Amino acid sequence: MPRNSGGGTAIYLLGSLLEGVLGMAFTVVLVRLILPDEFGAWRQFALLAGITWNIATYGLSRSLGYYFSVAPIHEQGAIARRTLWLCLGLAGAGFLLFYFGLPFAAQRFDSPQLADEALLFALLVIWGFPSQVVIALLLAAGRRTQLALTKLTFSLLRLAALVVLIWSDATLHNFLLALNAFGMLQFALMMVLYWRAAGPVQSPVWNASREQRRFAGDLTLQSAVGQFGAEMDKLLVSSSFAPAKFAAYSVGARELPLVPLIPFTIAESIGPDLSRMAVAGKLEEFREHWHLWIKRAALLMYPVFALVLFQHRAIVEVLYTAEYLEGALPLLIIGCVIPQRITSFYHVLLCLNQSRTVLWASVAMLCSNALLSLLFMKFFGLWGPALAVLISEYVINGAVAWRIGKLIGVGPLRVLPWGYLGKLLTIAVAAGALALPVLGLIHDGGALLRLAAYGCVMLVIYGAAVLSLGLVGREDLAQVRSALRGR
Numbered sequence: 059m060p061r062n063s064g065g066g067t068a069i070y071l072l073g074s075l076l077e078g079v080l081g082m083a084f085t086v087v088l089v090r091l092i093l094p095d096e097f098g099a100w101r102q103f104a105l106l107a108g109i110t111w112n113i114a115t116y117g118l119s120r121s122l123g124y125y126f127s128v129a130p131i132h133e134q135g136a137i138a139r140r141t142l143w144l145c146l147g148l149a150g151a152g153f154l155l156f157y158f159g160l161p162f163a164a165q166r167f168d169s170p171q172l173a174d175e176a177l178l179f180a181l182l183v184i185w186g187f188p189s190q191v192v193i194a195l196l197l198a199a200g201r202r203t204q205l206a207l208t209k210l211t212f213s214l215l216r217l218a219a220l221v222v223l224i225w226s227d228a229t230l231h232n233f234l235l236a237l238n239a240f241g242m243l244q245f246a247l248m249m250v251l252y253w254r255a256a257g258p259v260q261s262p263v264w265n266a267s268r269e270q271r272r273f274a275g276d277l278t279l280q281s282a283v284g285q286f287g288a289e290m291d292k293l294l295v296s297s298s299f300a301p302a303k304f305a306a307y308s309v310g311a312r313e314l315p316l317v318p319l320i321p322f323t324i325a326e327s328i329g330p331d332l333s334r335m336a337v338a339g340k341l342e343e344f345r346e347h348w349h350l351w352i353k354r355a356a357l358l359m360y361p362v363f364a365l366v367l368f369q370h371r372a373i374v375e376v377l378y379t380a381e382y383l384e385g386a387l388p389l390l391i392i393g394c395v396i397p398q399r400i401t402s403f404y405h406v407l408l409c410l411n412q413s414r415t416v417l418w419a420s421v422a423m424l425c426s427n428a429l430l431s432l433l434f435m436k437f438f439g440l441w442g443p444a445l446a447v448l449i450s451e452y453v454i455n456g457a458v459a460w461r462i463g464k465l466i467g468v469g470p471l472r473v474l475p476w477g478y479l480g481k482l483l484t485i486a487v488a489a490g491a492l493a494l495p496v497l498g499l500i501h502d503g504g505a506l507l508r509l510a511a512y513g514c515v516m517l518v519i520y521g522a523a524v525l526s527l528g529l530v531g532r533e534d535l536a537q538v539r540s541a542l543r544g545r
Contacts, residue, residue, distance in 0.1 A: 077213045085377070099175075106156075111189075121273045123195075123326075125137050132260040132261055135258050136259050139259055140264055181241070185241030189212075193326065211247070220233075222236040283423075291431045307441075329408070348406065360485075368494060369509055370390040373509065387441045391444040403459055407419075494512070496511055496512055
């Protein structure tokens with residue numbers, strides 16, 4: 059059995075889900091505190107910063123996770139240390155890029171707040187840089203429970219910034235001041251965690267680093283291409299519509315926080331185990347372990363799809379107020395990606411040491427998103443780019459899944475547990491449809507009450523169906539109980 063999997067992965071997943079809920083709460087509160095134009099400026103910065111962080115740290119964090127997991131113990135400290143120094147150097151470069159570049163972005167996006175608060179925005183970039191390499195190190199070191207608690211702590215620090223905002227004038231400037239204060243505290247905590255998990259340096263820091271640099275270089279280029287591919291629709295909408303319009307699109311055309319969080323968290327957690335299996339040539343064990351967690355992810359993901367399918371307008375109204383209802387249709391379109399969000403295909407490729415394949419898949423995603431977004435925005439307007447994302451995701455990820463099957467020696471019919479996934483998806487959609495009549499019984503309740511009632515009824519129907527049909531095994535239930543007990 060893979061070491062430190064099972065309960066550790068379940069605990070890490072539960073912690074990440076709570077982090078996602080807190081992150082959603084952060085946006086729900088913020089959108090009600092500041093003006094739509096200021097919220098639009100914040101979303102524009104978050105878009106640019108997210109692209110920068112992911113491009114700069116993705117290759118480093120994935121190379122750290124892979125090589126730290128498979129390296130001899132005496133080399134692990136050096137691998138961790140050189141990755142951190144590279145990350146901190148990139149953080150300084152990111153600060154300069156944002157401080158001098160945001161005034162140009164402000165003109166392009168017609169958003170003067172980006173230029174007015176360039177210094178505070180640029181400082182936020184520094185505090186966010188080490189997070190991905192810290193996550194990768196703690197996972198590779200098998201410290202999943204510690205990482206889950208750490209992520210929850212950081213989410214609470216972000217919410218604390220909103221408490222400060224409530225007590226002061228609810229302006230973008232005060233919000234950024236509070237975020238920077240808590241960002242510095244988060245940065246200090248991350249450095250302590252990193253040094254403790256990395257262990258002592260027992261070999262030269264830069265010795266035998268060429269292979270890691272090549273691996274990280276491939277992924278850095280892939281991340282640049284992938285990030286622009288993933289955010290292409292938002293960049294085009296941001297440059298074509300006013301900040302308030304972009305804010306409405308961005309809240310809908312970005313997957314709900316829990317949607318990508320579940321498969322990515324699982325893939326991150328089991329990644330070190332899958333990497334060791336691949337190196338050892340245990341491909342059948344690789345496939346079985348991967349499929350086990352695909353099924354567990356689908357159990358959580360498919361009812362979310364049903365909720366988005368039938369209640370996308372209510373979700374936008376509850377989370378972001380009726381002022382952002384223009385984002386409901388993009389939310390529905392992007393929500394149709396969920397049925398294939400049962401794993402992170404790129405993470406699995408990296409476990410098979412296929413960084414170059416990930417790069418080419420990202421290039422294809424960028425080209426597809428760019429061409430289709432421009433075409434569909436011309437014909438369909440604000441929601442057209444969301445449709446481009448949906449089509450690109452299915453086409454490119456389908457090709458990647460086929461490639462994974464080739465690498466582990468199985469055909470297209472065995473690369474994923476298709477029969478199980480089909481049954482589960484049918485049950486989730488049926489449960490969502492059967493729960494609709496409950497809305498007719500609630501006439502005086504607000505949108506939140508109606509959504510909560512619908513969600514509860516749908517989950518009861520869904521849970522009863524999967525249990526009665528045996529789609530949840532005893533091992534899965536035992537795993538949940540173990541995680542809840544902290545084992």
